[in-house]
Amino acid sequence: MASLQGSRPPLEFGGPLGAAALMLLLPATMFHLLLVARSGPARLLGLPPYLPGPEVLWSPQMLLLWLTWLGLQAAFYLLPARKVAEGQELKDKSRLRYPINGFQALVLTALLVGLAVCAGLPLGALPEMLLPLAFAATLTAFIFSLLLYLKALVAPASALAPGGNSGNPIYDFFLGRELNPRIWSFDFKYFCELRPGLIGWVLINLGLLMQEAELRGTPSLAMWLVNGFQLLYVADALWHEEAVLTTMDITHDGFGFMLAFGDLAWVPFTYSLQAQFLLHHPQPLGLPMASVICLMNAVGYYIFRGANSQKNTFRKNPSDPRVAGLETIPTATGRQLLVSGWWGMVRHPNYLGDLIMALAWSLPCGVSHLLPYFYVLYFTALLVHREARDEQQCLRKYGLAWREYCRRVPYRILPYVY
Numbered sequence: 001m002a003s004l005q006g007s008r009p010p011l012e013f014g015g016p017l018g019a020a021a022l023m024l025l026l027p028a029t030m031f032h033l034l035l036v037a038r039s040g041p042a043r044l045l046g047l048p049p050y051l052p053g054p055e056v057l058w059s060p061q062m063l064l065l066w067l068t069w070l071g072l073q074a075a076f077y078l079l080p081a082r083k084v085a086e087g088q089e090l091k092d093k094s095r096l097r098y099p100i101n102g103f104q105a106l107v108l109t110a111l112l113v114g115l116a117v118c119a120g121l122p123l124g125a126l127p128e129m130l131l132p133l134a135f136a137a138t139l140t141a142f143i144f145s146l147l148l149y150l151k152a153l154v155a156p157a158s159a160l161a162p163g164g165n166s167g168n169p170i171y172d173f174f175l176g177r178e179l180n181p182r183i184w185s186f187d188f189k190y191f192c193e194l195r196p197g198l199i200g201w202v203l204i205n206l207g208l209l210m211q212e213a214e215l216r217g218t219p220s221l222a223m224w225l226v227n228g229f230q231l232l233y234v235a236d237a238l239w240h241e242e243a244v245l246t247t248m249d250i251t252h253d254g255f256g257f258m259l260a261f262g263d264l265a266w267v268p269f270t271y272s273l274q275a276q277f278l279l280h281h282p283q284p285l286g287l288p289m290a291s292v293i294c295l296m297n298a299v300g301y302y303i304f305r306g307a308n309s310q311k312n313t314f315r316k317n318p319s320d321p322r323v324a325g326l327e328t329i330p331t332a333t334g335r336q337l338l339v340s341g342w343w344g345m346v347r348h349p350n351y352l353g354d355l356i357m358a359l360a361w362s363l364p365c366g367v368s369h370l371l372p373y374f375y376v377l378y379f380t381a382l383l384v385h386r387e388a389r390d391e392q393q394c395l396r397k398y399g400l401a402w403r404e405y406c407r408r409v410p411y412r413i414l415p416y417v418y
């Protein structure tokens with residue numbers, strides 16, 4: 001368990017060296033996955049079939065297409081919202097306001113793409129463009145992070161994130177210096193977290209499904225399941241958009257390369273790996289197995305949504321009748337910690353649900369290859385690391401009350417195991 005001492009947050013991700021390594025490793029891994037998914041052997045740990053030259057990666061048209069996509073999503077973000085939500089209290093006691101119109105952006109994108117497809121847009125050609133599009137997204141993320149770093153140089157101290165201001169430029173560039181960089185009311189982190197990457201992921205999946213239909217006459221059951229499950233996940237995130245305001249990314253992490261690259265490139269181009277794999281490696285899937293997988297996704301979703309909603313309802317209004325009867329631990333900050341309901345089973349029930357869904361997304365790809373299970377492996381590592389980071393933060397925030405919570409709810413993610 002983390003120490004209670006020390007007010008300056010310790011360096012995370014292995015400090016400057018770890019940050020530098022991740023800035024090379026993450027894009028390299030993404031391109032590796034894009035290349036091996038389309039290769040015959042599809043070996044996660046093997047060499048890619050070829051190393052793409054600049055003529056494969058660089059395409060001004062694809063950069064333009066990518067920038068148009070970002071512009072379209074930014075325009076949807078600026079449309080009137082059904083609701084404006086307030087974020088968590090900041091260091092200077094103020095609260096930022098956020099438009100709640102992400103689901104509307106998804107629906108508008110679906111309508112626009114639907115119309116364009118009817119007018120002859122060859123969406124099935126999208127899979128062929130993934131490499132240059134991913135390159136454009138990576139380039140954008142690097143340039144954008146640099147601009148964010150420069151912007152933070154003139155930001156007031158109260159606008160800086162708790163981490164990401166170590167004084168080491170590489171580390172700070174990676175983690176992000178400013179907590180909520182904005183121009184007027186346009187919040188870059190909030191926009192990137194939920195719009196271009198998540199909706200882009202669904203669109204890439206759809207392109208892969210359409211190409212499979214062109215190649216084989218009809219999309220496979222496995223492709224339908226992967227598309228359906230991941231669409232549900234993205235639609236859910238946008239429907240419950242307000243909930244993202246209490247996540248670690250928005251309340252604690254600065255906006256730097258990690259989140260810019262994660263949101264804009266990593267999510268759309270690696271989270272669509274299962275559908276990419278299925279396009280090139282069709283897998284037979286019978287109805288009984290498909291039903292078991294659907295049930296697994298439903299159980300994962302039930303836990304994920306139940307836990308996230310319970311915490312969000314409680315944080316918004318502890319006297320809400322849906323959570324008022326739950327047992328709590330008081331803390332010195334005036335806030336309480338839930339110790340029954342979902343949050344009394346393990347300390348991160350939402351991670352457990354998310355991991356069960358991750359497995360359900362990979363199972364339609366069969367068990368002949370490790371590649372489609374990359375997401376499960378990466379996601380387990382991400383959430384275990386995230387849980388440890390959150391633990392440190394909660395211990396600093398809540399001190400002895402957090403220790404008491406850990407005593408009463410000893411398991412972190414998986415009951416009786418971890």
Ligand SMILES: NC(=O)C1=CN([C@@H]2O[C@H](COP(=O)(O)OP(=O)(O)OC[C@H]3O[C@@H](n4cnc5c(N)ncnc54)[C@H](OP(=O)(O)O)[C@@H]3O)[C@@H](O)[C@H]2O)C=CC1
Nearest residue numbers: 247248249308311336337338339343350351354386390394
């Ligand atoms: N698909 C993906 O790639 C990813 C998905 N996710 C998902 O995002 C969601 C959000 O995750 P994340 O932001 O990491 O963490 P959580 O939503 O779990 O938030 C953690 C915070 O919740 C509060 N909290 C913790 N325990 C309690 C308790 N017992 N009672 C009340 N409040 C408590 C604390 O903040 P405070 O007390 O200040 O409110 C803590 O810092 C998860 O469902 C996760 O699975 C996350 C990362 C990547």
Ligand SMILES: CC(C)CCC[C@@H](C)[C@H]1CC=C2C3=C(CC[C@@]21C)[C@@]1(C)CC[C@H](O)C(C)(C)[C@@H]1CC3
Nearest residue numbers: 026193194236237244247249258259262263266267
């Ligand atoms: C690979 C890097 C080391 C780290 C990059 C991490 C990011 C890809 C993720 C960090 C937290 C995320 C969340 C979601 C997507 C992935 C990133 C950006 C999320 C938007 C997915 C949908 C969920 O419903 C959510 C709870 C809204 C998620 C919030 C966190």
